Amino acid sequence: MDRARIMAYVEAARARGVTHVAFTEHLFRFREAFELLYGWWDDDPDPALAKLACAYWQDHVSGSVADYVREVEAAKRDGLPVLLGLEMDWIHGRADDLARFLAPYDWDIVLGSVHYIGSFGFDDERFRAEWDRRQTSTVWHDYGVLVGELAASGLADVLSHPDLPKVFGHRPQSETPLHDAILTGASGAGTAIELNSNGLRKCGEIYPALPLLQRAHDLGLPVTLASDAHTPARVGEDFAALAAWARRAGYASATSFVQREPQTYALPADAP
Numbered sequence: 001m002d003r004a005r006i007m008a009y010v011e012a013a014r015a016r017g018v019t020h021v022a023f024t025e026h027l028f029r030f031r032e033a034f035e036l037l038y039g040w041w042d043d044d045p046d047p048a049l050a051k052l053a054c055a056y057w058q059d060h061v062s063g064s065v066a067d068y069v070r071e072v073e074a075a076k077r078d079g080l081p082v083l084l085g086l087e088m089d090w091i092h093g094r095a096d097d098l099a100r101f102l103a104p105y106d107w108d109i110v111l112g113s114v115h116y117i118g119s120f121g122f123d124d125e126r127f128r129a130e131w132d133r134r135q136t137s138t139v140w141h142d143y144g145v146l147v148g149e150l151a152a153s154g155l156a157d158v159l160s161h162p163d164l165p166k167v168f169g170h171r172p173q174s175e176t177p178l179h180d181a182i183l184t185g186a187s188g189a190g191t192a193i194e195l196n197s198n199g200l201r202k203c204g205e206i207y208p209a210l211p212l213l214q215r216a217h218d219l220g221l222p223v224t225l226a227s228d229a230h231t232p233a234r235v236g237e238d239f240a241a242l243a244a245w246a247r248r249a250g251y252a253s254a255t256s257f258v259q260r261e262p263q264t265y266a267l268p269a270d271a272p
């Protein structure tokens with residue numbers, strides 16, 4: 001992350017009418033996280049999965065969190081409309097290490113996400129074959145337990161792409177048990193629910209599904225808007241669709257986080 005890249009995101013966002021950009025780099029891209037959490041994958045009894053998870057993390061380490069924080073904070077000081085965020089993978093049994101990773105920095109927003117069940121990185125193509133070895137309802141259940149742990153840890157402000165196990169289209173007969181788990185976790189911890197437009201690209205449906213969102217609304221849980229962009233071209237993508245989805249669930253406003261405090265704003269206009 002350098003100033004040119006930050007500017008590319010800010011300008012692309014502006015062009016779409018998005019006024020602030022929260023940078024939420026993945027935890028696993030940071031060298032410090034790799035060192036701190038190294039070997040977590042070996043808790044999985046399946047050595048083949050552990051090996052895949054290890055290789056995935058190894059391949060994705062691309063910088064230092066200290067440098068990242070410095071760049072984003074410098075941009076902020078210079079008046080750019082940016083927020084310092086992180087997408088924190090929940091790693092079962094490693095809450096203390098995750099807290100240690102977060103502690104030195106003044107985050108605006110910490111997203112919590114579950115990408116691994118044991119070492120099964122269920123949303124990544126490399127692990128696709130593992131889906132055939134497991135029951136969909138079991139994967140959804142196991143994922144829900146981990147989301148509950150993540151919420152209860154109190155480390156995250158937002159539950160990111162909450163119904164991610166639908167990513168490749170594996171959907172159980174009833175999605176209600178997972179929705180129950182997510183809503184119980186979020187209500188207990190006061191965590192926001194992320195509306196994420198990347199679902200439209202990945203599986204033709206926004207994260208999360210509408211029934212979950214409606215129940216989140218009825219429980220008074222805040223929602224955030226996210227494009228999960230990965231590239232400047234996609235920042236703020238499909239926010240009108242997100243706003244329409246939120247309105248259908250009863251929401252009139254969304255929330256952002258500054259210094260980890262929620263800030264409410266009116267939902268952007270729907271698509272024409």
Ligand SMILES: [Zn+2]
Pocket residue numbers: 087113115160161
């Ligand atoms: Zn994610």
